[in-house]
Amino acid sequence: MKLKIQGAIRQFDKSMSPVIQTCFHTRAPHFGLGMHHHEYYQLIYITRGTLKIVADKEYICHEGDIIILPPALPHTLSSDTGYSQIGIDFRKCTDSDNPHHPLATAENTYHSSAPRFLDMANDIAKWIDNFSIHSENILKNYVNLFMLLVANRQVNHQSSHFGTRLSDYLDQNLDNENSVDEISAALSVSTSHLQRLCREHFGVGVKTLFNKKRFAKACSLLTDTQMSAKEIGEAIGFSSAANFSAFFKKHSGVTPATYRKNNFM
DSSP states (O other): OOOOEEEEEEEOOGGGTTEEEEEEEEEOTTEEEEEEOOSSEEEEEEEEEOEEEESSSEEEEOTTEEEEEOTTOOEEEEESSOEEEEEEEEOOOOOTTSTTTTTTTOOSOEEEEOGGGHHHHHHHHHHHTOOSHHHHHHHHHHHHHHHHHHHHHHHHHHHHHHHHHHHHHHHHTTTSOOOHHHHHHHHTSOHHHHHHHHHHHHSSOHHHHHHHHHHHHHHHHHHHOOOOHHHHHHHTTOSSHHHHHHHHHHHHSSOHHHHHHHHOO
16 A cells, blocks of 8 residues: 655755765555556665565565665565655765765665654655755755765675675685676675675685685695595586596695595604
């Protein structure tokens, strides 16, 4: 059931790229909006109540929560309690030096809790429906700062957990030689961001880290088990014993058989 929406919308000129417009909406209980999508990024910050968004998966957003939906992602909105929100629509940003870049290049939905942003969001709401030149400049500064805080929060959140997430993912997928694109999609980061974070955390690129893990696993299996070379190769993603042997010799200087003979306990 779609009910009346109360709120205000302010459009921004391109000088504040990538922001298109910002809005404040208050929606009544039992609100519902069916499947739809946008050609731009949409940031929603909940200032009161609870909102359910069904997109790539179901998200329950409470007061103080941020959710960012990427372009062309079909989604629905619903709320039993009613809710209020700040919404910021913004364009894709191709300039890697732009401070909004982490937000405006994301390929996946971002959901996080940021209750400390509530006061700023409420200040933004107060200025949206004031149409003086003075208020327009204040509003743009507020929105710009809000976007930068969200971008910084997103980068810090991704970075703090990235090393563990990437290491765990690679360990669990040693038998599948996933492409960098596939790994970045699984971890919800862009390929360029994935490579940069991998080098920051591990000092090497993604494929090099993956091969280091495969080699370490092979060494462990050679010394701690009686698995055949073919079985060990299959366990780390090689279709033949010959391919595995060539890989192992490249990294160790000896064949798997020689390594096992010298190190088997």
